[in-house]
Amino acid sequence: MSNQWCFDMAKAPKDNTLLQLLIGHDDGDDCTGGFDDGDVTRTMGFNNFVNDGIDEWKFPGWDWCGDCITEQGCGKPVAWALMLPLPEEAEGPDEVGEQERSSEAASTP
Numbered sequence: 001m002s003n004q005w006c007f008d009m010a011k012a013p014k015d016n017t018l019l020q021l022l023i024g025h026d027d028g029d030d031c032t033g034g035f036d037d038g039d040v041t042r043t044m045g046f047n048n049f050v051n052d053g054i055d056e057w058k059f060p061g062w063d064w065c066g067d068c069i070t071e072q073g074c075g076k077p078v079a080w081a082l083m084l085p086l087p088e089e090a091e092g093p094d095e096v097g098e099q100e101r102s103s104e105a106a107s108t109p
Contacts, residue, residue, distance in 0.1 A: 005079045012080040014049035021045045021059055022079040043073065044083070 005022065006012070012019065023041045045059025061073025 003081045003084050005081045007079045009077055009080065012047065012077070014047040014055065016046050016048045016051060018044055018046050018083055020081040020083060021057070021077045023059060023073060023075040024078040025075040040078065041073075041075065045073075045077070 003020070005020075021043050023043060025039055025041065043059050045057055047055065047057050049055045057077050059073045059077070061070040061075075062068075063070045
């Protein structure tokens with residue numbers, strides 16, 4: 001399954017859907033720039049305009065001075081993509097643990 005980036009932010013859902021985002025950064029992003037040193041950072045975020053009437057993108061950032069993750073990152077979303085769903089056939093931690101316990105019990109004399 002492929003996931004393509006859309007560079008038209010006007011087409012992005014604004015109904016609180018969690019999305020992958022590419023965030024563009026300016027040289028003016030002082031202390032709270034992106035997670036890396038590039039001009040664009042990949043992260044996740046959402047816009048809740050449909051529900052609260054506030055047209056604002058929410059995404060985490062990094063505070064280089066405080067050396068910590070911030071609740072709101074700097075920069076502006078320049079592209080978005082839907083989050084990929086987990087495969088339905090993927091085994092969860094409980095199923096894996098149960099299989100291991102069954103195998104151990106079967107091999108115990």
